[in-house]
Amino acid sequence: MIHSKRLSTMIAMAAGLFFACSPTVTQAQNIRIGQTTGVTGSAAVTVKESMQGAALYFNQVNAQGGIAGRKIELITLDDKFDPAQTLENAYVLIEEKKVVALFMPSGTPNTQQLVPTLDKFSVPLVGPTSGAMVLHRPVATNLFHVRAPYQREVEMAIGHLVRQGSTRIGVLYVDDTSGDDGLAGAMKGFKQTQIEPLFLETFDRNKPDFSVSAPRILAKQPQAVIVIGSGSPAVEAILALRKVGYGSHIVTLSNNASSGFIKALGDKARGIIVTQVFPSERSTGKPLIQALQLSARAQGVTSISPAMVEGYASAKVLVEGLRRAAPNIDRTSLHDALESIRQYDLGGMELNYSSTNHSGLEYTELSIIGSDGRFQR
Known part of the structure; x- marks a missing residue:
């Protein structure tokens, strides 16, 4: 059997999610974030792109020194889009890996499985890729959405x-x-x-x-x-x-x-x-998209998709919470920091949380796939 730590590393390598650590910062000093998602399985094509978008922002933050001198370490486990495996992975991440938060799970049933566990261990989760209303109402104490329902x-x-x-x-x-x-x-x-x-x-x-x-x-x-x-x-x-x-x-x-x-x-x-649920990846008038495009170019990424925009935006929201919780970052301080976010400019989009609202954004629009194989707005 492959040890869970080794398995996490293998999956992270497959997804291209290595976050460089400074030689002077040990792994124990990193801010550990856990992710259980369908790296393989029926949703894998979209998951891969959202993970890449998140990696762009985490890499960018780490290259600038991290949060209060600590690097962000994303530990990703593959649940194959299976809700039972999602729950099993969550226990590994929370109890063994001691993550401070969970991040961007895929699937409505998968995320529903996590809610009682989040409450049991008081672990905040940021950016579920499901927009199901059942996850918005009633407000789940530890679930912080970024996308619209x-x-x-x-x-x-x-x-x-x-x-x-x-x-x-x-x-x-x-x-x-x-x-x-x-x-x-x-x-x-x-x-x-x-x-x-x-x-x-x-x-x-x-x-x-x-x-x-x-x-x-x-x-x-x-x-x-x-x-x-x-x-x-x-x-x-x-x-x-x-x-x-x-x-x-x-x-x-x-x-x-x-x-x-x-x-x-x-x-x-x-x-x-x-x-x-986000502006076009080619909307250069939106500061969020401008920042994503710059980050992608700096890291050698030549193509951007809507799923990458969602990953990048969700990572940015999580980092804002971590910055507000610093320097004493733990699960409780991060939860309280996230709920303190009001009228936060995500880059031309306003995000709001409170103790009675964890829905984040309300942005929605339509696109059509054009003859060039791209989303047209």
Whole structure:
């Protein structure tokens, strides 16, 4: 069996997340941050890019001396997008690795698994990549969001489709808590626009099969299909719809806003609408994007994706909390420091926390995948 410390290092190497330590700073002096996420598994393509974005900011901070002279050490364990493994990894990170916080887990069921453990050990978690409302309300004491909720994304998408003349809209959603959450947002959107959903179809998170549902959906002649799911199952759903001849609008959510998602779709990517929870990676008018682009160039990264923007922004929020908690950084001081963040300029976006609000940002907009294989706003 591979020792957990060695396993952590191997996974970090695979993800390209080495954070250089000064020769004068020992590992015990580092600020340890834990991450359990789907380095492999169905969400891996997006996870890889969000991790790369976070690494850019952590590397940047470490190169400038870290926090109060201490370097940030991110310990990443692969949970393969499996909620049971997420929980097991969390115990390793909290009890064995003694991390001060957890950071950017992937998946709604995965993050839900963590909430009781966070409370048990009073460990703050920053930047879950899930936007499920169940993680926002009621406010979880130790969960600090950066991205906007999924429900707001789906409501916005349906409103846009209806304004453009589409009224025959159906929903194809994953049969788990994230799918249920997205569906709740869709139903709000349908109610606001005074239309009924054309169909509601589910698919299995672990073994998706669209051989029956795709032809059935095509037969209903929808003007738009909203696909709610992460990573490879969402890709399979879209490819299955295109294969049976469906040629109209397909919308999916920001948890698929990665270059890897576009690559996986191949020549079927063009025209897919993807909701976004951060400004475009090419919005040079946004200070957040300017800073990310500079950091990427300095570290030899030539391509930026929306998932990288989310990773970079989430890392920036965590670091702001660490700076406010310094010099005596522990789990309690970090939690209190995060709740003290008010009207924080993330780079052209205002983020707010309090004891009754851990939702962070409210930014949402639409993008479409262009013929050049990039997200267009």
